[in-house]
Amino acid sequence: MTTAGGSLASSPHSPTETSDSQAHPHSFSSSFASDRTSQLPRSQTLLPTIPVAAETATMTTSPRTILFVTGNANKLKEVRAILLSSTQHTENANPAATPSFSVESQDLDVPEVQGTTEEVAKAKCKAAAEIVGGPCITEDTALAFEALGGLPGPYIKYFLKAVGLEGLNNMLAGFPSKRATAICTFAYSAGPGTEPLIFEGRTEGKIVQARGPTHFGWDPVFEPDEGEGKTYAEMDGVAKNKISHRYRALDKLRKYLLE
Numbered sequence: 001m002t003t004a005g006g007s008l009a010s011s012p013h014s015p016t017e018t019s020d021s022q023a024h025p026h027s028f029s030s031s032f033a034s035d036r037t038s039q040l041p042r043s044q045t046l047l048p049t050i051p052v053a054a055e056t057a058t059m060t061t062s063p064r065t066i067l068f069v070t071g072n073a074n075k076l077k078e079v080r081a082i083l084l085s086s087t088q089h090t091e092n093a094n095p096a097a098t099p100s101f102s103v104e105s106q107d108l109d110v111p112e113v114q115g116t117t118e119e120v121a122k123a124k125c126k127a128a129a130e131i132v133g134g135p136c137i138t139e140d141t142a143l144a145f146e147a148l149g150g151l152p153g154p155y156i157k158y159f160l161k162a163v164g165l166e167g168l169n170n171m172l173a174g175f176p177s178k179r180a181t182a183i184c185t186f187a188y189s190a191g192p193g194t195e196p197l198i199f200e201g202r203t204e205g206k207i208v209q210a211r212g213p214t215h216f217g218w219d220p221v222f223e224p225d226e227g228e229g230k231t232y233a234e235m236d237g238v239a240k241n242k243i244s245h246r247y248r249a250l251d252k253l254r255k256y257l258l259e
């Protein structure tokens with residue numbers, strides 16, 4: 001049950017038990033995967049888990065689960081597609097020797113504070129780690145208008161809800177610059193009480209009159225410079241995921257987790 005923004009119907013938000021294992025900051029251990037996911041009511045898992053093979057042959061063969069705290073089904077879909085695609089493009093991949101990441105998700109009511117994209121992302125991830133009692137990732141998406149000194153930025157969700165796609169255009173009517181930057185910020189927490197790490201990806205473009213399907217947020221009004229004249233909404237998923245703010249941030253996070 002998704003909205004144009006990708007939100008899912010809310011589910012029960014019961015905190016899970018605190019895990020004894022404070023994992024190595026880089027690892028989502030297989031024990032974490034099975035322990036943590038078995039503690040999650042199935043109603044809190046948004047979509048079925050899709051294993052995603054990692055590319056490093058030196059790692060263990062146990063699948064590792066990343067817990068992505070988000071209420072946005074479109075984000076989850078793109079994250080899984082990007083991870084899967086980066087695996088498929090790995091040269092000399094040896095399936096027998098490769099472990100896998102799988103992405104589980106949980107929709108929690110986490111406060112989203114005001115501040116810079118980084119401050120908002122860190123606070124959300126810290127709160128999510130406290131609630132789940134273990135490692136997790138969160139993601140914040142911002143849309144920064146050059147003419148407005150970076151606003152709406154991390155508040156784009158509320159602007160979009162308040163004024164719609166047409167309103168986002170109208171906000172820039174009196175300004176010569178329609179330039180905008182899509183910013184994705186993944187935050188990774190190793191567990192409660194630890195400082196989240198930040199992985200940011202940016203894609204430059206401009207705000208245009210809405211074109212294309214309206215499935216996902218502000219996709220119809222953002223025309224990336226690398227999109228050959230198409231808006232995100234007009235591009236197919238594979239093309240968007242090659243140049244998107246989310247792809248760029250996730251690539252950094254993936255490399256960090258495989259270090």
Ligand SMILES: O=P(O)(O)OP(=O)(O)OP(=O)(O)OC[C@H]1O[C@@H](n2cnc3c(O)ncnc32)[C@H](O)[C@@H]1O
Binds near residue numbers: 139
């Ligand atoms: O539970 P979380 O992960 O916070 O999910 P959310 O939908 O609340 O997401 P944000 O707080 O990051 O708000 C970002 C807004 O931008 C929208 N959005 C996110 N990624 C997008 C993308 O790649 N293209 C278009 N719109 C996007 C999203 O639907 C929200 O309206």
Ligand SMILES: [Mg+2]
Binds near residue numbers: 112157
């Ligand atoms: Mg949100």
